[in-house]
Amino acid sequence: AQSVTQLDSHVSVSEGTPVLLRCNYSSSYSPSLFWYVQHPNKGLQLLLKYTSAATLVKGINGFEAEFKKSETSFHLTKPSAHMSDAAEYFCVVTEGSGGSYIPTFGRGTSLIVHP
Amino acid sequence: NAGVTQTPKFQVLKTGQSMTLQCAQDMNHNSMYWYRQDPGMGLRLIYYSASEGTTDKGEVPNGYNVSRLNKREFSLRLESAAPSQTSVYFCASSVESGANVLTFGAGSRLTVL
Numbered sequence: 001a002q003s004v005t006q007l008d009s010h011v012s013v014s015e016g017t018p019v020l021l022r023c024n025y026s027s028s029y030s031p032s033l034f035w036y037v038q039h040p041n042k043g044l045q046l047l048l049k050y051t052s053a054a055t056l057v058k059g060i061n062g063f064e065a066e067f068k069k070s071e072t073s074f075h076l077t078k079p080s081a082h083m084s085d086a087a088e089y090f091c092v093v094t095e096g097s098g099g100s101y102i103p104t105f106g107r108g109t110s111l112i113v114h115p
Numbered sequence: 116n117a118g119v120t121q122t123p124k125f126q127v128l129k130t131g132q133s134m135t136l137q138c139a140q141d142m143n144h145n146s147m148y149w150y151r152q153d154p155g156m157g158l159r160l161i162y163y164s165a166s167e168g169t170t171d172k173g174e175v176p177n178g179y180n181v182s183r184l185n186k187r188e189f190s191l192r193l194e195s196a197a198p199s200q201t202s203v204y205f206c207a208s209s210v211e212s213g214a215n216v217l218t219f220g221a222g223s224r225l226t227v228l
Contacts, residue, residue, distance in 0.1 A: 009155065032213070043119075043205065043219040044158075090157060094213055101165075101213035102173070103148075107157040 002027045004093045006106035014114045019063075019078040021109045023091035026072065033074040034092040034103070035065055044090065050074065061085070086113045117141050121206050121220035128196045128227045136191040136223050138206030146212045147189035148173075149181060151202040152222075158205065164189055165212045196227045 007022040025031060035047040048059025055067040061084075065076045074091060091106040119140045128134055140147065145166045150158040150173075160173030162181040170181050178200060180192045189208075193200055204223045209215040 006157075034216070036217075043221045044207075044217070045219075046216050049216060092217075102160060102163060103217060104160075105150075105158040107155060 002029075002031065002093050002095045002104050004091050004104055004106040006089075006091050006109050008109050009107065010110045010112065012112040012114065013081045015083055016080050019076070019081045019085065019111065021076040021089050021091075021111065023065075023074045023076065023106060024072050025074060025091070025093045027093060027095050029095040032094045033065075033067060034094075035059065035063070035074075035076050036090045036092060038088040038090065038108075040087070047076070047089070081111075081113050083113050083115065086111055119206055119208055119218050119220035121204075121223050123223060124221065125224050126226070128193075128225065130197060130227060132196050133192065133194050134196065134225075135193075136204055136206070136225075137188070138190065138220060139188045140206075140208040140218070141187065142208065142210075142218065143186070144208035144210055144218070145186070146209045146215070147183065148207045148209075148217070149179075149189070149191045150205045150207065151175065152205060153202050161191065161204075163212070193225075196225075198227045201225060201227045 003026045005024045033050045036044040038044045048057045050057045050067045058064045089109045122137045148163040149161040164170045164183040167186045206220040207217040
């Protein structure tokens with residue numbers, strides 16, 4: 001069965017400093033991995049996705065994530081935080097052929113950005 | 116482009132009342148999903164429909180029923196609401212199930228007193 005663990009429930013950074021949101025996954029099949037962002041009182045929006053192409057994936061708003069199979073990780077990074085990045089971030093896994101195609105969400109990481 | 120439309124956006128119920136959350140998508144997607152979001156729990160899947168005419172239970176189906184009325188519409192029904200069903204509900208759709216991007220509605224905030 002697939003699962004995903006977001007290692008931090010809250011991350012606090014200062015504006016202009018790097019962002020790191022950590023995600024580990026478990027999957028018996030070739031996984032597809034996603035990051036979604038949810039701004040306050042809004043729906044969820046796709047940031048980026050990995051589907052077995054390049055291991056370094058670039059997304060919107062300067063975010064990127066690297067798929068590391070040996071570490072079963074898919075951490076989200078951004079070189080310089082902006083106030084508008086303050087939001088809830090979700091790591092999501094689905095499995096490939098033979099596994100569960102249903103998206104499984106992590107519990108979320110709240111990113112707080114200080115001026 | 117409307118995308119995924121959910122109604123109502125807000126609803127207050129008393130324990131034991133019933134209600135239906137409506138969801139419609141105009142993207143010709145095959146798969147549709149209902150999630151609930153609770154603080155610290157992420158999104159948990161209630162029911163999904165991989166294609167028109169099929170529905171399956173997700174992680175937390177108890178107390179809910181669904182209907183895939185046609186390819187566009189996927190409704191979620193609470194037959195006898197309980198305070199534990201107080202939550203924010205999200206409908207989502209994707210081209211197919213699997214490695215496809217989910218498109219979400221804006222959410223429906225339900226309070227059960």
